[in-house]
Amino acid sequence: MRNVASLRNLLVPEGIARDSTLTLGSNLAGGFLAILFLAIWSRALSLEEFGTVSLALAVGNLLRPLLDLGINNALIQGMAYSTARKDARRRLRSTSWRRRHGWS
Numbered sequence: 001m002r003n004v005a006s007l008r009n010l011l012v013p014e015g016i017a018r019d020s021t022l023t024l025g026s027n028l029a030g031g032f033l034a035i036l037f038l039a040i041w042s043r044a045l046s047l048e049e050f051g052t053v054s055l056a057l058a059v060g061n062l063l064r065p066l067l068d069l070g071i072n073n074a075l076i077q078g079m080a081y082s083t084a085r086k087d088a089r090r091r092l093r094s095t096s097w098r099r100r101h102g103w104s
Contacts, residue, residue: 042050 041053045053
């Protein structure tokens with residue numbers, strides 16, 4: 001039984017499963033809220049006003065990828081670089097690392 005649990009953790013680590021569940025839940029909640037607001041807006045707005053709102057939302061959704069300009073990727077790379085530098089500094093400060101490599 002222990003081998004099965006360790007194999008399961010190798011295939012799908014616990015953190016990834018939890019994060020995937022949270023992402024799925026938030027996407028479902030967002031979709032539900034979008035349908036709810038669509039129903040409310042369709043009742044509250046006239047046909048012309050609803051068309052204007054729909055057009056504005058469509059244009060906004062088309063422009064959203066262009067406005068990102070790769071900022072998410074740059075942030076991820078910057079965080080990875082910063083983490084790697086911190087790890088390198090920590091290794092250099094470590095006396096055991098220096099002794100192992102003949103620096104002390």
